[in-house]
Amino acid sequence: MEEQLIPPETLTSFHNFITSPNCKTILALVGAGLSSASGLPTFRGSGGYWRHYNSIDLATPDAFERDPGLVWQFYSYRRHMALMAQPNAGHQTLAQLSHNDKINFLTITQNVDGLSQRANHDSRKLIELHGSLFCLKCTNFTCSYSDPANFKDPLTDSLDASSLVHDKGNTEDLPFLSDDKLPHCPACETGLLRPGVVWFGESLPWVSVDKTDEFIMRNHVDLILVVGTSGVAWPAASYVDIVKNQGGKVAVFNIERDDTDTESWQFIGDCSKILPVALDPLIDQVNVRSEVQ
The missing domain is CATH 3.40.50.1220 (TPP-binding domain)
Incomplete structure (x- = not known):
């Protein structure tokens, strides 16, 4: 302009x-x-879908508890895109x-x-x-581990963003990822890591x-x-x-x-x-x- x-x-x-x-x-x-x-992408309104998933439905604690692999695939895509952007x-x-x-x-x-x-x-x-896509937090209730600036991409081999292409017309389900394929806390070694963002329903x-x-x-x-x-x-x-x-x-x-x-x-x-x-x-x-x- x-x-x-x-x-x-x-x-x-x-x-x-x-x-x-x-x-x-x-x-x-x-x-x-x-x-x-x-x-x-803003993931709001008409642009609020990633592949065929409603992005709002993926941004909740319940979604992470139900299918952490799916949520991590969504956020790995977002981390990758943010790192590629200027x-x-x-x-x-x-x-x-x-x-x-x-x-x-x-x-x-x-x-x-x-x-x-x-x-x-x-x-x-x-x-x-x-919060931030590049902050990681442990989900173990007894562990307070937090990494405020982790820019590793991908976080695990299974979260390689090259397989997570943003395609609004793609209705193919993403592969199920078991917990052993996801980022784990280096401190307690048992808890899954989650993105350090504020999800819907959180303060x-x-x-x-x-x-x-x-x-x-x-x-x-x-x-x-x-x-x-x-x-x-x-x-x-x-x-x-x-x-x-x-x-x-x-x-x-x-x-x-x-x-x-x-x-x-x-x-x-x-x-x-x-x-x-x-x-x-x-x-x-x-x-x-x-x-x-």
């Missing part, structure tokens, strides 16, 4: 605000719409903003693909609200929630960037409402316009192309300081 495709009055108004003394604290809430520009300009823009020390900034990502980290986002200013990690709440409540958030996610789904809606109630502004970056929202800046289109244009004045500040140093 070229700059002229964004309404000039919208861009001017937004640039005037983010460069004013009234914009000192920015919160970014990121969803799957940002990573879709890197070629990763951070796009939207990820890189937010990462650069995290290094702008003139702005009090935090990104809350609902994505589990690790692309924000690979874009060199400041880890102190990044919360993975739904969000309290450490991430507390850090988010602390940032919002201890600071006056002047602006929340809603990037590639719906502003009506929880927890997005709650964070947006809190910022609004604090008197903060909202900027939405998405592929669809919300005609009921007349108060927010709305940037419609590919997030990876719109974010760099919209946040350019703040990124220029980072580049200038880098050259001076």
